[in-house]
Amino acid sequence: MVDDDQLLARSARDPAAFGVFYERHERLVLGFFMRRLGDAELAADLAAETFAAALVSARRYRGGGAPASAWLLGIARNVLASSARRARVEDRARRRLRMEPLALDDELIERIERIGGDERAEALLARLTPDQSDAVRARVLDEEDYAGIASRLRCSQSVVRQRVSRGLATLRRIQEEEAT
Numbered sequence: 720m721v722d723d724d725q726l727l728a729r730s731a732r733d734p735a736a737f738g739v740f741y742e743r744h745e746r747l748v749l750g751f752f753m754r755r756l757g758d759a760e761l762a763a764d765l766a767a768e769t770f771a772a773a774l775v776s777a778r779r780y781r782g783g784g785a786p787a788s789a790w791l792l793g794i795a796r797n798v799l800a801s802s803a804r805r806a807r808v809e810d811r812a813r814r815r816l817r818m819e820p821l822a823l824d825d826e827l828i829e830r831i832e833r834i835g836g837d838e839r840a841e842a843l844l845a846r847l848t849p850d851q852s853d854a855v856r857a858r859v860l861d862e863e864d865y866a867g868i869a870s871r872l873r874c875s876q877s878v879v880r881q882r883v884s885r886g887l888a889t890l891r892r893i894q895e896e897e898a899t
Contacts, residue, residue, distance in 0.1 A: 792863065865879050
């Protein structure tokens, strides 16, 4: 299987390579936006902007450090921050690539809402320490790998594993207490 670094390196001359990268990470990016915004249409727009920006900057990507998913989530965070500052969706990269805006039908909106719309999960995560909540959200909900989380949180993978483990143990304990 071709890894993400190779796909990004080939994407400038092989659009299908970026298509594979997109398919691998679409759920991650949509989930990231849904959990933060709770709005399927806005999440889809920002995800499209994120992938357009990733395609534009793919030739500058240098792998070998953090995984490509961490790089992509960094772009997503920047897109979200930029959108929040301007109170609208930025679509410069999409226009630059002459991409049509994403047309959303009811089925697609429902699928996006299912990805990140679990209020119960958010309520449970709020009961953890911030460090544990961030680690569990990144690993379980956003499906990031430990190396990417560690790089983003600026700590070791073992610290991230410990936070995830303790956070999940606390969540199990909470659910068991509520069930009795």
